[in-house]
Amino acid sequence: MSNQVVHKSNNNPNLSVKHIGKGSDKSISKYFAYIFLIVLCAIFVIPVIYGITTSFRSQTEVVSTGFRLFPEKWIFDNYVTILTNTSTAPILRWLMNSIFIATMHTILVVIVISVTGYGYSRMNFKGRDTLFFVLLGISFFPGVVNLIPSYKIIDALGWVNTSWAMIIPGLAGMGNIFLVRQFMKGLPKELDESARIDGASDYRIYISVIVPLIKPILIVCALFSFTGSWNDFLWPVIVYTDVEKMPVTAGLLLLQDIYGNYRMIGQLMGSAVLAIIPTLVLFLFAQKYFVQSINLNSGIKG
Structure with missing residues (x-):
């Protein structure tokens, strides 16, 4: 051989x-x-x-040395200053505000997009697809176009300087609805028919059959919604003027006046580091669901 x-x-x-x-x-x-x-x-x-x-360098080292990836001497004074300043820059208060706003916004987003996705994918009504694609096309308009009308609505409702100004707008984001709809369309209709034969209503089918199967895409949309709400910068700067009620992104802009202009760069960077920790932790826990959602039919296991 x-x-x-x-x-x-x-x-x-x-x-x-x-x-x-x-x-x-x-x-x-x-x-x-x-x-x-x-x-x-x-x-x-x-x-x-x-x-x-x-954020671990002294102000002297920041100003005197050029680009150096690691500091000559590690210090924690910047974080002590940040955490003890509760008057002009209450960073912990801002973090709590952002956590509350982003969490409430995410919970409501998951409810709205799952119900809406169910309607667009599993229910039949006149003009369903036309309405969906019209709204999807409108969603491609730049968000800045809606800033003035959105502010007028928020002001009329008395929501300026309140958490509702951040929680309610954007709940029915068409990008998330599109993802959920496409995921649901990958689920066989036989599941609905079997449930209807057993006497289940649309509500029961949605709660008991569809929601358990679309958990991966809902978790990914929740991740997107949380990070989007957390990182939103322009809108909170517009609707908040009360320092105590600001989320962390609007607070970081205020910190540029307090710590900026090469006066306290270490404190400014320390504040930014604290601001990214919650989203980083959230992503580490939710990344496996993000991978699952890449396959739109991952909810079905034979």
């Missing part, structure tokens, strides 16, 4: 060369892909690391 293989190789000398060439090309492509990903990762990660380490 081995002689046969050698004989064939001798009669076909280009065969082994061809296979070696293909293997080499794949290895080279893989190396270039790794190098590209490493460079891309460095572009995103190095500024974050530098920002975190800057």
Whole structure:
């Protein structure tokens, strides 16, 4: 058998060369892909690391030294100053405000988009698809177009300087509804028919059949909604003027006047680090659901 293989190789000398060439090309492509990903990762990660380490530098080191990824001396004075300043920059109060706003907004978003997605995917009514795609098209308009009308509505309702100004707007985001609708359309209609034969209503089908199967996409939409609400900057700056009621993003803008202009860069970076911790922790716990949701049919397991 081995002689046969050698004989064939001798009669076909280009065969082994061809296979070696293909293997080499794949290895080279893989190396270039790794190098590209490493460079891309460095572009995103190095500024974050530098920002975190800057929060542990003294103001003298920040001003006197050039770019240095790690500080010469690690100090915690910046965080002590941040956490003890409860008058002009109550960072802990802002964090609590943001956690409450983002959590309430996320809970309501999950309820609204799951019910709406069920209506657009499982129920039949006249003009269903037309209405959906019209609203989806409107959602592509820049959000800044709606700032003035939205503020007028919030002001008329008396919600300026209240959490409702951040919680209610954006509950029915068409992007999230689209994801939920597409996920539900991947679920077989036989599930609904079987439940109806057993006498289940639309409400019972939604609660007992559909919701358990769409948990991955709901968790991902909840993650998007929480981070979107947490990171929203322009809208809270417009609707909040009371320092005590501000979320952390509006508070960080205020900190630029207090800690900025190269006066207290360490405190400013420390405040930014505290602001990213909740979303980072949330992503670490929810990342497996994000991977599951990439497959729109992941809710079905045979």
